[in-house]
Amino acid sequence: MAVNYVPSTLDEALLLRKDRKAIPLAGGTDIMVQGKRGLGLAPQLDRPVMIISHLKDELGGIRKDEDGSVVIGAIATAAEIASSDIVPWHVRMAASGMGAIALRNSATIGGNIGNASPKGDLPQPLILLDAEVVLISFDGERRMLLDDFIKGSKTTDLHDDEIIASIVIPPHEFTYSYYRKIGMRKANAISKLSLSAAATIKDGLVVDFRASSGAAGPKVIRSREAESMIIRRPVEDIEGIVPDFLEAWDHAISPHAMPRYRRNTTSRMLTRFLEAIVNGEPEGIVR
């Protein structure tokens, strides 16, 4: 039976990580369910768990760096993220749609990323925004794109001695933004499908275009290949590209269950977003 810990400091946590491969628990909303054993029984995992929810000075907080990047501490909760003015819109939307209030008060961004569930709410907009994850260990710090960090369903590149320290979202400005989560019901629901999209138009040219699909494959899907079909093209060309783009995106996603629904809805959402660009709708949020 694994022994579980409450380290007093970040160094103790890193040591537990290195020596015992302890699993970090910040909010517990995933781990407590994964290890659930029934009424009156403490959850158990195959490895020790270390509770780090109190290491707020080291691992919490949300700030904006001088270069405009937003740094979100790993144990920042969904509620904190949802109510922060400096967090980009896509991420705030996803955070505010995570579970219900009580869950958002516990669930953390580090946990949501580390769990790497295809249905996780936060990775999808973070990957859209080219967010990086900062990993720390006694050997120092490692940074990588979140898109590379999450390797597949429930698998990440986290080394056995590392802890997720923070997420860094580079600055960006979009002309159009889109976010949609379809849950199993209107609130307090796991994602059935989600999509983020963003585009920047300058002088009639689409200079940035990106999209990311959640719950449509083993991990969040971004297709740079499909995106490149639209980037640096004049707005008036887009309408003609839409069918090929949708086909390319459809190839990129690989929904397992409800494939028809997930594919068709993804296409309809992307169509709606592109339609806003084509029609030159007012800048801002596309609904």
Next chain:
Amino acid sequence: MPLTGIDDKVVRVDAEAKARGEARYVSDYVLPDMLYACMVRSSVPRARITGIHLPELPEGYYFISAKDIPENGRNELWMIAKDWRCFADGDVRYVGETIGLLVGKDRNILRYLQDNTRIDYEEGVPAVTIDDAIALKGGPIVGEDNVMCSLFCEKGRPMKDVFNEADSVFEETIETGFQEHVHLETNGALITEEDGRYVIYASAQCPFYIRKSVAGLLGISPEDIIIRQTTTGGAFGGKEHFPDVLCGPLLVAESVIHKPIKLIFDRSEDMLYSVKRHPSKTIFRTALDKEGNILGIEGTIYYNCGAYLSASYVVLQRGVFHANGVYDFPATYLKGVGVATNTFPSDAFRGFGAPQTLFAIETHLDHIARRFGFDPAEYKSRYFIKKGGETVTNGHIIEEVKLPEMLSRLAEASDYYRKAEEYGIGSGRGIGISFYNHGGAFTGNGEQAIIKAHARLVKEGKRVRIEVGSTEMGQGFQTALRKIAANTLGIEMEDVDYPNPDTSLVPDSGPTAASRSTMIVGKIVEECAKEMKERWDEGDFSVEKEYVHPEGHPWDQDTFRGDAYLGYGWGAAVVEVEVDRITNEVNTVGIWSCHDIGHAIDELIVHGQVNGGIIQSLGYAAMEKMENRNGHFRQESMSDYVIPTSMDFPKQEWSLVDNPYQWGPQGAKGMGELVFNGADAAYVDAVERALGITVTKIPIPPEDIEEALENA
């Protein structure tokens, strides 16, 4: 002027203790030296057991199974049928069948023992769906044809003649899925011994059912067992017979161990290993003339009963008796077939078989109406049954039917006709309507022939105690019954007590089910109170009475002919939706309902029942998907089997028509199930109209709407 007026606004007697967290549910009980129990269940749907391998049991730990049933006992739970075994013995017939009970002090050790118990199986091929059962997949489970029960009802001219004269015949198959009760309190029970008698504390609707069901396990009489109902955190039928499945093994364990033993299911156990609403498949063939008038309807109704019959025959009967909806068709031939499958036995769930066929007939009529270009409400109203109209069981409607008035009130409140015209078909907005009823109390002469309910009032000083076996499970009966008694006696409600039943202290009032409590038990209490009032000055005394069935309403339970129900609750609902064309998400923007429940005993309680029943029905139609693959339920938590939250549906508008019932207390009829029976069809009608699709199966989450759109 009585001190407690029947229309007075009163406060629910159980509300404050519950809101303060002081009410004691069974999981809150702790007795000295108490042990815990957990179940060892089958992990395969159909197999011969070839070996049971237990880890070594530490001192004070027990494995209780069929071997522990004494020689004079029988391994059966007597529900309505006696076929459900307490412990699987030799073979298993569904996933989750009880094989044994592990009992001991430490739940950690129990969990270890449970995880390390291995059962060897020689597996067969399971039949899971109605179609599997009909095709005899894996060989028959019961008899030669997998038919567990069947019946038919015939009204009007022979269907052969009707079909011969028809201009067209419209045939369609309508299906409904499993539904899980999700009472917020999971199932649980606690057994102990007092003065040589077994005492069971249980979260249960029907304490007397439990005692009858389990006594045979030990070959003792029901009176040797005391059942004490604990505050029950929701039931909806899920705690009508199912508590027997917990209490049976506990009783056998107690006879061996003689210490308090508690068994509480966690949510995933309650989700995976408990009874569900019967999935159904109804095939209607409707004979129509050139103008679209209905000449007759033939219906074949299949219910998936699961692995044991238990209460299914009665559920099926109610399904058949409600398959004509609220209508008087010239001819009907309705056949019900309950089939056996290797799934968890299906059982009671609010509506008890009626919701499935009511959904089917309402949806079928919508499709016919649209096919001929009629508004569904107008079309259906042509066939509204009236007082004196012949029912499918060749009986008659005894009461005034106020459906026309209900329709006009509802249409006005919801602006139905204008919206129906304006939204049309396929505009993305839709308004739907449905009509439904629910026969009150046990079918036919069941109350008189089978139940023989008793109730007792005991006067002590100026206080009066109600002694009945009926239970409060959230529906408000403790309040309603005290109100009836106080009003009849002309005293304050505060002077009337009604404790949770203890079977050693109260008479058997029959089960708390079938929307019968207010109508039947309330009536007996009212009769007792009348007598008590007359004799009020006699000092302390008690009055006990048995239910008296009104004369002149014959019923033949062998042929299912006669007056199936003396009084019905009647309902109509309108639902308005907007559907997101991109995601198929349905936004319900309005819900209106109108019900005839006789005369309401307490409007605030009725309000809560109407709201709750309608939301459960909308959940059934919209989102509550419980799938079974190869005998295993796929939804095992409240995150993958979702029920409505506060955000999913808007505030409801509701109304009642007053239609006092001649045999009910203060004119009241049953209403607990009625309010579940129809909003599903109104919702589906609204979604169909919004998108121009045809739905023949519920639930319809967005992915199923996608399928319907592709088929449109």
Next chain:
Amino acid sequence: MHRQIEFRVNGNKVVYSGDPLTRLVDVLRDDLRLTGVKEGCGEGECGACSIIKDGRLVTSCIIPVGACLGSDILTIEGIRDTEKGRCIVEAFRDGGAVQCGFCIPGMVMAAYVLLSSNPAPTDEEIRVAISGNICRCTGYDLIVESIRLAAERGGALWQ
């Protein structure tokens, strides 16, 4: 390393020295006998076990006790006899919010947190605030009305 977890429950100091992964709901119900906290799902999905931790609503079935270091925990037992708690309980009673009652203590906690930060919520805000508290009986309308009633009756209490 913290070998003991110290925190406060309804104002009383609690020192826990067992497995830090022990579910808070089990500590509250089994060790402290605060059985007004109900367990409905064990996965943080139903809200029946809702408690207030450092001013925020959380579900105690998925909070490990080790995450309560230095926390202030309030359960239904800790608020029911306060002026605010009584206000909500009585509004629930009078407004017809209670049926089977199993979800209600958690619902009262959610209402308490809502009204403490938003003394005059709209119906929509009330619905959002209780969207993590599942009720199978009421269809929510009377719960929403009761919370509004508590806001109206409480008045200055919530300011």
